[in-house]
Amino acid sequence: RKEVEQDPGPFNVPEGATVAFNCTYSNSASQSFFWYRQDCRKEPKLLMSVYSSGNEDGRFTAQLNRASQYISLLIRDSKLSDSATYLCVVSEGLTGGGNKLTFGTGTQLKVEL
Amino acid sequence: DVKVTQSSRYLVKRTGEKVFLECVQDMDHENMFWYRQDPGLGLRLIYFSYDVKMKEKGDIPEGYSVSREKKERFSLILESASTNQTSMYLCASSEYRSSYNEQFFGPGTRLTVL
Numbered sequence: 001r002k003e004v005e006q007d008p009g010p011f012n013v014p015e016g017a018t019v020a021f022n023c024t025y026s027n028s029a030s031q032s033f034f035w036y037r038q039d040c041r042k043e044p045k046l047l048m049s050v051y052s053s054g055n056e057d058g059r060f061t062a063q064l065n066r067a068s069q070y071i072s073l074l075i076r077d078s079k080l081s082d083s084a085t086y087l088c089v090v091s092e093g094l095t096g097g098g099n100k101l102t103f104g105t106g107t108q109l110k111v112e113l
Numbered sequence: 114d115v116k117v118t119q120s121s122r123y124l125v126k127r128t129g130e131k132v133f134l135e136c137v138q139d140m141d142h143e144n145m146f147w148y149r150q151d152p153g154l155g156l157r158l159i160y161f162s163y164d165v166k167m168k169e170k171g172d173i174p175e176g177y178s179v180s181r182e183k184k185e186r187f188s189l190i191l192e193s194a195s196t197n198q199t200s201m202y203l204c205a206s207s208e209y210r211s212s213y214n215e216q217f218f219g220p221g222t223r224l225t226v227l
Contacts, residue, residue, distance in 0.1 A: 008153075034215075041220035043203060044156070087155070094144070094163060099207065100171075101146075101216060105155035 003027055004104035006088050012110045017078050023071040023088030023105045030090040032099065033064050033072050038085045038106065047073075047086070078111045085109070116140070117219035118205055125225045132191040134222050136204030143209035145187035146171075146216065147179060149200040156203065162187055163209065194226045 006023045013019050025033075033050040048055065050062040050071055060076040071088055088104035120135035138145065146161040148171075158171030160179040168179050176198060180188040185205075191198055203225050205216040 004155075014214075020180075043220055045218070046215045094161075094169075099214060100158065100161065101156075102150075102158075103156040105153060 001086045002104075003102045005090055006104035006107050008087045008105060008107060010108040010110050013078055015078060015080060015113055016112075018074065018076045019078055020075075021086055021088070021109075021111060023104055025069050025071065025074075025088075025102075027090065027092065027102070028069060029092060030102075031093055032091040033071050034089040034091065034101075034104075035060075035062060035071075036087040036089055038087055038100055040084075042088055044103075055107055075109075078109075080111050080113070083109055083111045096102060117204055117206055119202075119219040119222050121222050122220065123223050123225075125227065126191075126194050127227050128195060130194050130226075131189075132194050132224065132226075134189040134191075134202055134204075134224070136187045136189070136206075136218045136219055137185055138187075138204075138206040138217070138219075139185065140206060140208075140217065141184070142206035142217075143184070144207045144214075145181065146207075146215075147177075147187065147207040148205065149173070149198075150201045150203055150221075151200050159189065165187050194224075196226050198224065199226045200224060 019069045035047040036043040036044040037047040085106040091099040131191040147159045148156040163183040207214045207216045
């Protein structure tokens with residue numbers, strides 16, 4: 001079983017649609033959670049952190065359910081520029097400081113006219 | 114502006130060659146990481162370092178070694194390249210303090226081993 005599992009997609013949605021991505025993780029000791037975005041042929045970049053209380057950043061809402069070990073990302077009013085691969089990421093602390101990230105394989109989103 | 118640079122965007126090597134991939138960050142970050150990214154497998158951690166001359170194995174260290182002689186530079190070494198090491202290699206860095214710290218990635222090096 002993979003440590004972080006995501007539906008690979010692709011999700012093809014029209015502009016303006018609402019789309020939701022889900023992710024599950026297996027390590028109950030994971031400390032923090034993120035969504036990264038990766039454009040085609042580019043490096044991953046942090047989209048947002050995910051907190052138990054849920055958090056929102058503009059059109060993006062992330063939720064964490066620690067009991068179910070489940071993370072979600074909701075994108076409202078999707079734009080063409082949202083087309084990318086969305087990576088679910090969980091983190092554990094390192095002895096020396098900082099964090100070790102474990103990545104899901106990503107969910108591909110294509111927003112169409 | 115935050116910046117992580119990698120020495121090459123594309124590299125072609127032959128089986129058995131020794132390969133050096135260089136990564137430099139200008140953010141004075143303590144932690145540095147090397148990943149490889151393959152279709153269907155995602156990003157996998159090869160090695161990381163949380164201080165100069167310190168290194169720790171990640172999830173797939175076999176066939177690789179690393180060097181960190183200066184804080185800003187982290188090198189990945191393929192002692193004897195093999196075709197199964199054909200991949201996209203990504204370097205990242207982050208601050209020391211907590212598990213909430215963002216990792217900043219370089220643009221990647223696409224390595225082909227013939």
